Amino acid sequence: MKHLLVALLFVSACSKQDVRMTQAKTVDPIAVKTAAAVERAVERAIAVTGTLVPDETVTVSTEVPGRIVAIRADFGQTVHKGDVLIELDRTEYDLQVERSRGALNQALARVSxxxxxxxxAPPDTTPGVRTAIAQFEDAKYKYENAAKLVKTGDISQDRFSELEKALRARQSALDGARDELRTQWMNVTALEADLKIAEKRRGDTQVRVPFDGVVGEKLISAGQFVKDNIGILKLVKVSPVRLRLEVPEAAANAVKTGTPLTFTTDAANGVQFEAVVRELNPSLDARNRTLTAEARLTKPDTRLRPGMFVQVRLVTERAAKIVTVPRQALYSIAGLTKLFKIENGAARLITFVPGPEQDGFVEVPGGLLQSGDRVAINELAALTNGMKVKQ
Structure with missing residues (x-):
């Protein structure tokens, strides 16, 4: 019994000593080096893809039907605004103009x-109107004389009534002659419009180039009869080109008219081109939730052609405020990125998705750190959340 009591006392003393040693080990803080989190102003940008499209594209056609006499440009050839591009046989249209001119001249002859x-310009009078005026004046003169004579009894009342009726008839005849003149003049103006339409249709047998460009496709050859509005050539305005891009919904509010961007293309390796957003679609595409934008190059470049695929860097914020830490403060394990914020003599674990790195500093997003906060930059593998440390 005595030996058992001694053994128990010995074991108890050993246990207390182990506890004190463990506590001493736990209390002992780890010495770490720290660095301050730094606030920086950076340029935020997104990477999207885009396509170069021509400034203008048009399918050239004729406004009137006819047989093609000549096409004065072929595939790949450059054409200039105002040049004659397509000609139709105008024989039938010449005859239509002559017929309309003849009808108009015939109507003009009727009004002298x-x-x-x-x-x-409309005539003031015609022979018919002048005759009606003379007859009216004669009837009026006779009526006025008869009005005096009937009062003295020199002529009978019946004779006076006949002259009064004759005056009214001549007045009606004069009004009718003037109405006829107006009707004939309206006919003249209508025939003049017909002549102008015929002349325009004859002029439409020549199709001129609407803008400086290049023939992208020839659809019909000379000698073929075409109806109106049938495509004959495709014309492309290759300079300046436009850059069309699709902006994700998350960045749609950051893109405005005047936003600058840069882009590259495999057709010009190592060359960075600049452009500025000029047009925005008022609504997003409901299928892919993107906003279509168009940008114009700041200066033309012959290396760029419509249809090229480009990689675009679009600046969404010029001076965004971010908090960064040195690259040495990051510790990655099992796909997670961690850092330890040192505050009140202890290490606090922060797990996050790192932002872009610049000049050896990495962005810590989401407001997890404030400028001036201290973070550990060594002994990261030995630190745990809440561990006591000394600097």
């Missing part, structure tokens, strides 16, 4: 005007 020379 010379043949059409480009400008016409």
């Amino acid at each position: 005007l010379p043949a059409y020379s480009g400008k016409i």
Whole structure:
């Protein structure tokens, strides 16, 4: 019994000594080096893809039907604004103009005007109107004399009534002659419009180049009869080109007219081009939730052609405030990135998704750190959350 009591006392003393040693080990803080989190102003940008598109593209056609006499440009050839590009046979249209001109001149002759020379003005009178005026004046003179004579009894009342009726008839005849003149003049103006339409249709047998460009495709050859509005050539305005890009919904509010961007293309390795956003679609595409934007190059470059695929860097914020820490403060394990914030003599574990790195400093997003906070930059593998440390 005595030996058992001694053994128990010995074991108890050993246990207390182990506890004191463990506590001493736990209390002992780890010495770490620290660095301050730094606030920086950086340029935020997103990477998207885009396509270069021509400034203008048009399918050239004719406004009138006819047989093609000549096409004065072929695939790949450069054409200039105002040049004659397509010609149709104009024989039928010449005849239509002559027929319309003849009808107009015939109507002008009815109102005593010379043949059409480009400008016409309505006549004040015609032989028919002048005859009606003379007859009316004669009837009026006789009526006025009879009105005096009937009062003195020199003529009978019946004779006076006949002259009064004759005056009214001549007045009606004069009004009818003037109405006829107005009707004939309206007919003249209508025939003049017909002539101008015929002349325009004849002019439409020549199709001119709407803008400086290059023939991208030839659809029909000379000698073929075409109806109106049938495509004959495709014309492309290759300079300046436009950059069309699709901006993700998350960045849609950051893109505005005047936003600068840069882009590269495999067709010009190592060259960075600049452009500025000029147009924005007022609504997002409901299928892929993207905003279509168009940018214009700051200066033209012959190396860029419509249809090229480009990689775009779009600046969304010029001077965004971010908090960064040195690269040495990061500790990655099992796919997680960690750092230890040192505060009140203890290490606090922070797990996060690191942002971009610049000049050896990595962004810590989400407001996890404030500028001036201290973070450990060594002994990271030995630290745990809440561990006591000394600097």
